[in-house]
Amino acid sequence: xxxxxxxxxxxxxxxxxxxxxxxxxxxxxxxxxxxxxxxxxxxxxxxxxxxxxxxxxxxxxxxxxxxxxxxxxxxxxxxxxxxxxxxxxxxxxxxxxxxxxxxxxxxxxxxxxxxxxxxxxxxxxxxxxxxxxxxxxxxxxxxx
Amino acid sequence: xxxxxxxxxxxxxxxxxxxxxxxxxxxxxxxxxxxxxxxxxxxxxxxxxxxxxxxxxxxxxxxxxxxxxxxxxxxxxxxxxxxxxxxxxxxxxxxxxxxxxxxxxxxxxxxxxxxxxxxxxxxxxxxxxxxxxxxxxxxxxx
Numbered sequence: 008x009x010x011x012x013x014x015x016x017x018x019x020x021x022x023x024x025x026x027x028x029x030x031x032x033x034x035x036x037x038x039x040x041x042x043x044x045x046x047x048x049x050x051x052x053x054x055x056x057x058x059x060x061x062x063x064x065x066x067x068x069x070x071x072x073x074x075x076x077x078x079x080x081x082x083x084x085x086x087x088x089x090x091x092x093x094x095x096x097x098x099x100x101x102x103x104x105x106x107x108x109x110x111x112x113x114x115x116x117x118x119x120x121x122x123x124x125x126x127x128x129x130x131x132x133x134x135x136x137x138x139x140x141x142x143x144x145x146x147x148x149x150x151x
Numbered sequence: 152x153x154x155x156x157x158x159x160x161x162x163x164x165x166x167x168x169x170x171x172x173x174x175x176x177x178x179x180x181x182x183x184x185x186x187x188x189x190x191x192x193x194x195x196x197x198x199x200x201x202x203x204x205x206x207x208x209x210x211x212x213x214x215x216x217x218x219x220x221x222x223x224x225x226x227x228x229x230x231x232x233x234x235x236x237x238x239x240x241x242x243x244x245x246x247x248x249x250x251x252x253x254x255x256x257x258x259x260x261x262x263x264x265x266x267x268x269x270x271x272x273x274x275x276x277x278x279x280x281x282x283x284x285x286x287x288x289x290x291x292x293x
Contacts, residue, residue: 012190015183017174021194024173025201031166032202033209038158040218040225043166045255050280065156069163070256071263076164077171086261087179088268090251099258099272101247103279106255109240110230113254114166116241117199122206123214123227130233131241138245143185146250 032119035066044115045070046106109134154221167260173198176261178252185249 035043039062048063077083090098106112109131111120116135120128174180174194183192219225248254253261253272261269 009187010190012183012192015180015190015192015194017194018197021173021197022201024169024171024175025198025203026205027165027169027172028198029202029205029209031162031169032206034158034165035162036209036213036219036225036227037216038220039155039162040223042226042228043162045259046280049255049259049277050283053277053280054284062155062159065159066163067259069160069165070167070259071163072160073164073167073171073260074264077168083171083264084174084177086177086264086266088252088266089179089182090268092268092271095251095268095272096275098247098251098253099275100279100282101243101250102253102255102258102272103247103276103281104283105240105243105245105247105279107240107280107283109237109244112244112256113248114256118202118206119210120228121199122203123210124207125228125231127231127233127237131237134238134241135245135248138242139185139249140187142246142249143182144188147186148188 028114028118029122032114032122036119042115042119044111044119046103046112047110047115050107105135155223158221166256167263169202170257170260173201175254175257176264178257178261181252181254181257182249185252 032043035041041062048066051059052063074083102112109116111128111131113135116128116131121132170176175198180192181195183190184195213225213227216225251272253269255276258269258272258276262273
């Protein structure tokens, strides 16, 4: 039987945030002609090609500026990072390697890929969501 | 040209703010969504729903065009292969996501919010991406 965590459930904020993500992806494809995929955009900076760098940097600068603007408008909600440093390092390595190997992450495959009904992105999304569910199950309910 | 730059920056800004509003920059919340067997927080399904609702129409328009609104090239992905790289890559990413609760975008925003652990995560993520580059170049030259 599934138990819903009603105390932390934020359907409206999450829907609104999701719509903002969709609008950002819409601007990026229709105005800039690019897929809004964070891992691909950042990964491309690690083997810079001529004429293929500036758009990546401008976009990343916008992402990094987001908390600055947000803080002017509202107080950011408190965040909880439970993982210890060794786990953070292993997780970061896996996320970096996996997203490049699988050609995308939650934004490129999950948002853009599913939006354009790409079977390839659907498989990738099922793979990372599935692995995420299983990993949390093992950490919290088998080992924990 | 400067219009492209403004648009890229605005897209990044809107994306980052969207992640914060949605709750994606809180690993505790992300893991609450991934924890189906515990007290499950379905919020992130609403993030995906909202994003895809808009994205669906955006890409419907994009598919019918050859140029962007600014007259530039429109780069839609050409890859369609569902191969081992895609699945294994996705699985590795999912394990990392489940361990820390960070995926790449929220990790960048969280780092910019001044979270030391997010900075460590981003450094490790860049190292993982660099590992991919090195491995790819080795296989490419064999």
